[in-house]
Amino acid sequence: MNSRTPVLIGLSLVLGLGAAFMANNWLSARLNEEPDDNMKNVVVATAEIPFGQMVEAQQVTLVRMPTGTVPDDAFDATEKVVGQIATFTMLRGDIVRGARLAEHLGGSTLASLIDKDKRAISVRVDDVVGVGGFLLPGNRVDVLATKKVDGSNNTAKSETILEDLRVLAVDQTASTDKTQPVVVRAVTLEMTPEETEILVKAQTEGTLQLALRNPLDNQKKPLPPVAEAVAMVAPAPVPQAPKRVIRRRSSSGSSAGVTIIRGIDVQATKVQL
Template sequence: MNKKGIVLMLGVSLVMATGAAMLAKNWMHEQGEGDAVSDMAQVVVATLQIPFGQTVQASDLRMVELPPKAVPEGSFSEIEKVVGRVSNQVIYPGEIVLEGRVAEHMGGSALAAILESGKRAMSVRVDDVVGVAGFLLPGNRVDVVSAKSNGNNRNVTSETILRNIKVLAVDQIASQERDGPVIVRAVTLEVDPRQAEKLVEATQEGKVQLTLRNPLDQEDDKDDFMTAQRSNMGVAEPKAVSEPTPQPVRAAPVGRQVHIIRGTQQSSVSVRN
């Protein structure tokens, strides 16, 4: 075989080897993409903004694909599991819907679905002063101050009877989105049964005033926190226990020995002061 034949055979072999390598590479790439697509997870996200206290509709939702490791805990994989629930916070477009952001709606009004376990919704009639000049929004926290008149307008006593109470709605609006202050006629608060009783008593005996709290004010001071809890539960402040007055210690009597001599006999007698 001459030199030209050997070179031709080597060239053909090289071309065939290169072609085989390219085919193998393309096949592996396709297999890898197929595995990646099959491993993607389906997650429910919001298509539109879902206001606070609104029942979620199918048109508010859509599905997106995410890598399994990027799927947050508490998310939904089916739209049907979210439809009919009530949002307890504002959910924005493109946001992944989490279980803690929507509450089960077991019937009745949507407001009942967002109440915490053991809590009640109670409305209080307000005016522009009691309602903090219209700046109250659902989700705010307030303190309730009770003012009573003791038969004389100049003799008025006031007391903070409830602390850190959540506002559920103002008038019939449960949405947290509002452009400016609006004067309302009623505010709905989230209270437990004992707090509801105190609030009714306060409204019957005098007037109540709402004070808006800073959302970052968590009452870090332990004494203030315990005072607030006792106030909410209607428990009286514990009375200070005075320590007993120490009694003076009396010194033990000092004994003395008296020696008595009678003739040849001697005896001793103890004598106390």
């Protein structure tokens, strides 16, 4: 064996250990560096989160994105979104935003989907009223009411009483994981307190029909113009000058002259006695 072989082996071991030590120090330094100011932690969905479902930990993850591309209402920690309710369907890879979540304050998840100034009310439906079973949570509908006219059995009147209402749930589910039509028995709609009064009154007076709207159609028919009350002021009465009557008896005694003075108007006439 060559006498230089042990020396070369020892030198190789020293150089290898030195390289490993330097690589370890470089990697540790990179890991301990402050994060880039141009990047930000963002919570994104790792799976589809249906409308009305509570967000679970396995459905979200944390990624880093350029600060300029991050929405203002995005979250920087998964703990902030887990347990909240999805008010819109989120697909895999979507940024989880505050506008698409509602805090779950207890009770059913449906209560968390209702806006603060609105109410939820259920309407009994069949395959016709329920638009053939094509109504799903998240759809928007109009409500038409039909009632008899003046107690007649042959004459009815139908009109649209409510417009652009959001469907919160069908039967007892607020999920949108179904795409095929399903005949349901009840539809829960979101509306203002004033609209609930209109709906309940219409239910007692006749029948209801739901009309499915296009998701892009948010136009409502204009309200009838309010007639402005015009105060009718009666013209002030024109004061008339008092009449002054002057009688003059004729010399013959058979007739008399009468002079009527009204203001500057003087009128003379004769009166037979």
